[in-house]
Amino acid sequence: MPPAVITRRKLAALLAAVPILGACVGTRQGSDYYAGPVSDHFDGSRFFNPEGEAPRSFTQLLRWQLTETRTPWPESFPSPFPQDAPPARVPGRAPRISFVGHSTFLIQGAGLNILTDPVWSDRASPFSFTGPKRVNAPGIDFAALPRIDVVLVSHGHYDHMDVDTLRRLWERDRPRILAPLGNDVILRGHHPAMVVETMDWHDQRDLGAGVTATLEAVHHWSARGIFDRNHALWGGFVLKGIGDGIFFAGDTGFDQGRPFRRVAQRHPGLGLALLPIGAYEPRWFMQAQHMNPDDAVQGFQLLGARQAIGYHWGTFNLTNEGVDSPPADLATALAAKGVDPARFVAARPGLVWTDAAA
Template identity: 40%
Template sequence: MRTFATSARPSTRATRATRAASAIVAATVSRAHARELLRAVHRMGAATHTIAPFVEHSPNFVDGRFHSAEPARRPRARVLVTALAGAIRARGRGRVVGTIPVVPARPPERPGALAVTWYGHATTVVEVDGVRFLLDPVFGGRASPSLHVGPRRMHPVPGDIEAIPTLDAVLISHDHYDHLDAPTIRALERRQRPRYIVPLGVDAHLLAWGVPASRITALDWRAHTEVSGIRVTCTEARHNSGRGFVDSQTLWAGWAVRGPQHSAYFAGDSGPSQRFAAIGADLGPFDLTILPVGAYDPLWPDIHLNPEEAVAVHQDVSPATAAERSVLLPVHWATFNLALHWWAEPIRRTRRAAEDAGVRVVCPRVGDRVDLSDGDLDAVAARFQDPWWDACCAEDDHD
C-alpha cells in the first residue's frame, strides 16, 4: 500500500498547482523575452519608412538608397557562404589570450590645442584649438541591438561618459552598430546633452531615441557647420550603412575638423577611394588623421581599408605634410572581432607600412591621451611605440 507521499498519482490539487506555477513561469519568461525584443527593436533606431523624409532631397540618394562615388560591392550569397566557411576555419583568430591593457582616461578640464584619446575601436575624444569632440561613441558591451548576442567588447571602456568634461559636439560617421550605440546616446543625454553632428538620416535615429532636433545637425557630403570657431565638414567615404534588413538608407561619412591653428581628419569607415586625394586637396592638409585599419578582408575590399591602404590614405589627405608635421592614429581594431584576420595583425601591418612610407604613427594603449600640442611630434610619437599587444595576443597571431 502506497502512502500519500509516495503515491504514483499526484493529487488533483497538486497537479493544478504545478500547472499554474508552470504557466506563471512560462508567462514571465515570455514577457521577459518580449521586453528584450522590444528593447532590441528600440535600439535599432528609426524604422526604414520614417527615414525617407530626412534623406530624399539629397543628390546622393538615388533609387531608394545612398551611393558612393565609386560603387561599394556588397557581399552576395556566394560570398556570404564563403565568409561563413572562412569564419569557421578562422575561429579564434580575432581573440586575445591575455588581458588587453587599458589606461584610465584622464581628459583635461580644458581641451588642449591638439590631442586625442583612444577609447577603443573608433571611439575617440579629439581636442582641436580648445574645442572637444567625441567621435563615434560606443561605450556598450556589444556592437549589436541585443545585449546578449553580437560582437562582444574585448576590453573595458577606459572611462565613463560622465568623466569626460563638457563636450562641444559629438560626431558620428554612420549608423552601423560598432559606430552608433543607442545606450551610449541615452547616457550622453542623461549626463551631457551635447550637440550632435551626423550624416543625413542618422538624425532620424537620434530623434527616435529622444534627442531634440535643436541639438542635431545633419549634413550631406561636403556640407559644413561651425562649432565654437571650428569648421566641421562632412566628407565622402566608400562604405554603406544600415541597422536592419535594408541597407544604405542613411549616409556614411568622414569628418574634417579645422580650427584656426590645428586640424584633424576622421575617415569613419571606408574602403579605398579616389575621393581621399580630393579631400586632401580641398580640405587638407591635416595635423592628425584617425583612420580605420581593421575589419578588412578580400571578401569585402570596397568597404574597409586594410593597413597599407590606410597609410596611403594618410598620405592622400595630407600630401605635402604627411612626413613633416602630420600624425596617424590607427583605430577600428582591438575592441570588437568583426573580421577573419588575426587580432593584432592590423597594428603590426600598419606600423610596417608607415615605416616604409615615412609616415609618423602613434600606437597608444586604450585610454592613452596623445598630446600633440607642443610641436615636437617625433618625441610624442616615440612615447607611443611600445608593442603592448604582444603580451596579450595569441601565440599563433601572425600576419
C-alpha cells in the first residue's frame, strides 16, 4: 500500500470525524459527566455495550480517513418535498410525523409536540469552519416550528446533540429535555440555566396527555472530544400513547439484532419504527456503530412494527457511501427479504407521514 498523503481535505475530514464518530482513545480517569453506581453498562468510569463490540481505535480511524476514498457528494442535494408548515397541535392519538433532516423528527399527537435530536445548524461539527455541512435545507424552517413541549436527545455526538439548536429551543419554549445519563453536564456547560432530565436505560418519564417516553438500550457510544469517550450514555426512545407506539433508535449498530429483540419484547406491537439507514461505509469501521439498510430491514422485522421510516442519510456527509446510496440499498434489502417497500420509506426533508390506522 502506498504511503498515505495527508491533504488539506483529508486533514479537515479527520478533524471533523474525531468528535463526531467518537473514535478517539480517552486517557482521563473517572467520568467528567456522570458519577453513579457500577451497573451492567457502567464500570464506574465509562459506559459500555454489554456483549457488544468496542469502538474502533484511533489508529483505525487514521487508517480510514487517510487511506480510504469517499464517494463524492454534491454541494447541494435538495429535497423533492417543500418545507413543512406543521399545525400548532395535533389532537387525538394518530401521529403526524414531519422529517426535518438527518435524525430530526417533529412528532405530533395527543396534543404534544416532540422533537428528536434537533439539528438546525449548518454544520454537524465542533468547528465553525470545517466538518460535515448540510446539503439541504431543514424540512421545517425553525421559525415555523410550533411550540415544542419535549426534546429527546439520544446521545452526545455532534450530528445528534446540537447545542446551538438546543439553546434556541430552550430560550424560546422551555421544553422538557430528556437525555441519557451524563449529557446534562455537556448541555449545562453551554447554557447553565438549561434544565435536562437524565435517564438510564429502561427509565420511563410521563410526558402528560397519557404519553410516556422510555429510554431503551441500543448499540453505540458517545464523545464530544478526545478525552471523554463513553463518559455519557446513549440510547433510543419508545413513545407510548401516540399511535400504537413509536421507536426512535437514535444511532445504533445492528449488534446481532439484540437491541431490536429487547425492544420488541418490552414493547410489543409498535406502530412505527424510526430507524437509521445511513453512514455505514466502510463496513469494517462502521459496522459496530451504524446499521446499513440491510441491517435496518432486519431490525424492522425483529421489532414487528407495522411501518418504518429511514433517516440518518442524505443531509450530512459523514462516511464513504454516496449521497443516494442508502435508498437504493434499502430497496435492494426490502426486495431480498420480501418486505413491501411502502412499509419502509427513506425519508427526505419535508416528508410528512400520518398513520390512518392509529
